[in-house]
Amino acid sequence: NEAKLWGGRFGGGPAAPLAELSKSTRFDWRLAPYDIAGSKAHATVLNRAGLLTDGELAAMVDGLDVLAADVDSGAFSPAGGDEDVHTALERGLIERVGPDLGGKLRAGRSRNDQVAAQFRMYLRDSARVVAGQVLDLVDALAEHADLHLGVAMPGRTHLQHAQPVLLSHHLLAHAWALLRDVDRLRDWDRRTDESPYGSGALAGSSLDLDPEYVASMLGFSTSVANSIDGTAARDFVAEAGFVFAMTGVDLSRLAEEVILWATKEFSFVELDDAWATGSSIMPQKKNPDVAELARGKSGRLVGNLTGLLTTLKALPLAYNRDLQEDKEPVFDSADTLTVLLPAFTGMVSTLRFDTDRMAELAPQGFSLATDLAEWLVRQGVPFRSAHEIAGSCVRTCEERGIELWDLTDDDLAAVSPELTPAVREVLSVAGALASRSAKGGTAPDRVREQLTEVRTEIEVG
Ligand code: ARG
Secondary structure, three states, X not given: OOOOOOOOOXXXXXXXXXXXXXXXXXXXXXXXXXXXXXXXXXXXXHHXXXXXXXXXHHHHHHHHHHHHHHHHHOOOOOOOOOOXXXXXXXXXXXXXXXXXXXXXXXXXXXXXXXXXXXXXXXXXXHHHHHHHHHHHHHHHHHHHHHHOOOOEEEEEEOOEEEEEEEHHHHHHHHHHHHHHHHHHHHHHHHHHOEEOOOOOOOOOXXXXXXXXXXXXXXXXXXXXXXXXXHHHOOHHHHHHHHHHHHHHHHHHHHHHHHHHXXXXXXXXXXXXXXXXXXXXXXXXXXXXXXXXXXXXXXXXXXXXXXXXHHHHOOOOOOOOHHHHHHHHHHHHHHHHHHHHHHHHHHHHHOOEEOHHHHHHHOOOOOOOHHHHHHHHHHOOOOHHHHHHHHHHHHHHHHHHOOOHHHOOHHHHHHHOOOOOXXXXXXXXXXXXXXXXXXXXXXXXXXXXXXXXXXXXXXXXX
């Protein structure tokens, strides 16, 4: 079994079921371009250390380029006997440059530092793609916020009408959460920007190979400070898994609202035909499957993170084969988001809001009761009494099946002498919105400023 990287001390090859268990090419083949980039960098430092002649380096790089093209075209792919992507590509290189030269590349490196470096490279690229897609969604939310500036809707707590807010304010609340996910990815990238190459199996290399040089060739700012940590650490995987899960959870919260808003009872939004699905039996149906898939897939993203952390828990240093289980969950999380996000953004950007209905419902359910109480506070009434008085008004209205603004001057005076007709100035949605004018509030001017800030964040990326 010459494809193996570790045959020397063994009397025979592994039992077939072990080889089957061991094999990871099914899921780690996607690291192939990163493995080849790593090999080129490694060949360069072998040359710089005097372990490869200039001619050998040139031949090696040519061979790796041919291999890369063959991987790309599908002409080269993992064979049954290849344990992992690294093994397969070493075989591929040897097939192209011969065993004498091909066999020199492995000096001073181990699959333990190779995989740790390549996984970082792969995830850094994936995180950039995901961040860009999240920003597209934020942009779609900002577009709606811009288009509908001034539209009121019922703001809710406990899913009950609480206070009127601007639709734009509500949409931008989702935007801020998503912008923090992008910021988390950026922050994560800064920590992940260290190359484990040169850590060897765990102790570093004795061959005078320059880890910093390899790092710079592979797009890292520096190399790791500790070779044991370099090969054993997977917090960068778990952290990426967390940000992916958090992003999924943030999507699920917006998804849930879209699902509710699209119901007959809410009728706040209508989904565009291109972003909704039908029923095989009920001809009238228009289902919010994109939102439901987002809600469902968030569970999968959380599961991936949980599985990953459970694999890492109590693992002794340094490399253990358990670590091979680190890839599938986070590959799956990245894949899930990269498929989900464009569909989700398509659904959001084509939503049609029934702004008349939202505005009409905004003040219902006594959502101006707080404004009434705060008006009393401005007249010098202690909030404790103001709360009581406003509560009495609500009770009166509820008994009669009317809204707060339906109370007559006499009704108001009967509840409390403090309730003069002037209170009517705050019993309007426009008044309630405009009064929430401190930073972060839903007053139209503040929301317009917020929108500008969100757009700046999108540009910063
Ligand atoms: N394929 C392995 C992984 O993904 C790397 C190989 C390390 N194997 C080893 N026996 N040290 O973690």
